[in-house]
Amino acid sequence: MADQNILTFKRIEKKYMIRPEIYEELRRRMEPYMQVDEYGLSTIANIYYDTDNFDLIRTSLEKPVYKEKLRLRSYGTPKDKTKVFVEIKKKYDGVVYKRRVKMPLQTAVHFLEEGIYPSEEDCQILHEIDYFLKYYHPKPKLMLAYDRIAMFGKQDPSFRLTFDEKIRSRWHDLDLRHGTDGVELLPPGTHLMEVKINGAMPLWLSSILTDLEIYPVSFSKYGEIYKLKCSNNNQGGAKS
Numbered sequence: 001m002a003d004q005n006i007l008t009f010k011r012i013e014k015k016y017m018i019r020p021e022i023y024e025e026l027r028r029r030m031e032p033y034m035q036v037d038e039y040g041l042s043t044i045a046n047i048y049y050d051t052d053n054f055d056l057i058r059t060s061l062e063k064p065v066y067k068e069k070l071r072l073r074s075y076g077t078p079k080d081k082t083k084v085f086v087e088i089k090k091k092y093d094g095v096v097y098k099r100r101v102k103m104p105l106q107t108a109v110h111f112l113e114e115g116i117y118p119s120e121e122d123c124q125i126l127h128e129i130d131y132f133l134k135y136y137h138p139k140p141k142l143m144l145a146y147d148r149i150a151m152f153g154k155q156d157p158s159f160r161l162t163f164d165e166k167i168r169s170r171w172h173d174l175d176l177r178h179g180t181d182g183v184e185l186l187p188p189g190t191h192l193m194e195v196k197i198n199g200a201m202p203l204w205l206s207s208i209l210t211d212l213e214i215y216p217v218s219f220s221k222y223g224e225i226y227k228l229k230c231s232n233n234n235q236g237g238a239k240s
Helices: 020-030 055-061 105-114 124-136 203-211 221-235
Strands: 006-018 034-050 066-075 083-092 095-104 139-153 160-170 191-197
Touching (some): 006 020, 020 203, 055 066, 055 221, 066 105, 066 124, 083 105, 083 124, 095 124, 105 124, 105 139, 160 221
Antiparallel strands (some): 006 095, 034 139, 083 095
16 A cells, blocks of 8 residues: 555644634634635535444543544545545543545545455555455444635644534435535534644733634534434434
8 A cells, every 4th residue: 555545643632612703713713824725615525434322522522531432434425436435533541643544435435344454455454454354344323524724824734723614414325425415503604613733832822812812612513413413303303
């Protein structure tokens, strides 16, 4: 497998909910320091895999020291031969570890849902994913998509942050080839900002966030959607 198809990340991720009335002001103040990446506004679609009893997300919501999840990710709406990412995301003691491998969508689905190991490709991450599949026996549970603007530091390109809006999901039709229509999670115009750092947050950003009274939140997209599903079930109004 070519090295460019294997990606690993280790970083701290801090999340902030940005209200519509301050979003433009925040972006204006960031302009001297941050640059939108080459993709501009892009749509990210995911299929989250979990057990029949949703053990992975239920454990995650209990905020343990260690937690993990598995997802299939595409940028835009893929076709069978479009390269997508199979990704394990782990969090230990506040540090996020992402290990993902790129392969054609059809190959990824055969691997994740039928246990057909991609024999023409081999790497340590694939072995880890294979172990995950055999241990949890997960199935596709949720399509989750959002529109993202990704930015990097003008002076320090390793510093990155993202703005996600129109976070939407569906519990049915779990096929990335079928588009990203779904029920929106947040009020219109609300953005989820994720700051991805390897060390300390830049002082200029800390100053802006303090001035605009923007504070970190504990927020999992999958987790919030799952909690909403449970709430609807309890009220007798859940929709598939």
